[in-house]
Amino acid sequence: MIGDNIYPARSMTPGDGSSMGKKASAGKGRRKAPKKDLDKNGKTVEVLAKSPNMEGILVTIEPGSDWGQAYAHLGEEIRYILEGTLEVDIGGKRYLLKKGDCLWHTSELPHTLRNPGKKKARYFVVIIPPSFS
Numbered sequence: 001m002i003g004d005n006i007y008p009a010r011s012m013t014p015g016d017g018s019s020m021g022k023k024a025s026a027g028k029g030r031r032k033a034p035k036k037d038l039d040k041n042g043k044t045v046e047v048l049a050k051s052p053n054m055e056g057i058l059v060t061i062e063p064g065s066d067w068g069q070a071y072a073h074l075g076e077e078i079r080y081i082l083e084g085t086l087e088v089d090i091g092g093k094r095y096l097l098k099k100g101d102c103l104w105h106t107s108e109l110p111h112t113l114r115n116p117g118k119k120k121a122r123y124f125v126v127i128i129p130p131s132f133s
Contacts, residue, residue, distance in 0.1 A: 055126070059124075061121045075129050077104070078125065081098060084121030
């Protein structure tokens with residue numbers, strides 16, 4: 001455990017297991033083409049999967065760009081860094097994440113992030129319940 005309600009993937013404890021062992025329904029959460037949104041602040045957001053319970057999003061952030069002011073909402077998030085470096089601020093504590101790092105946190109803590117590097121950063125995030133799109 002890194003801090004209150006913040007866990008690196010290797011020490012993350014599973015939830016109640018209520019969805020463990022259940023078969024996924026074919027076609028649920030699939031999209032023919034991901035929804036891709038590019039904002040003027042150097043972020044590309046692709047919603048790759050969405051169900052009533054979760055959404056999976058691929059995010060690309062250009063060097064020097066950030067997510068903006070910290071915000072909080074109900075739920076949980078887990079991020080896996082695919083490339084580059086991200087500085088994630090959760091509840092006023094900062095974490096530097098690199099390729100291969102994974103971080104879970106409750107979404108009820110104010111959170112934001114930025115790319116402090118010189119190369120683009122990409123990460124995949126799962127948000128439970130859906131709150132982005």
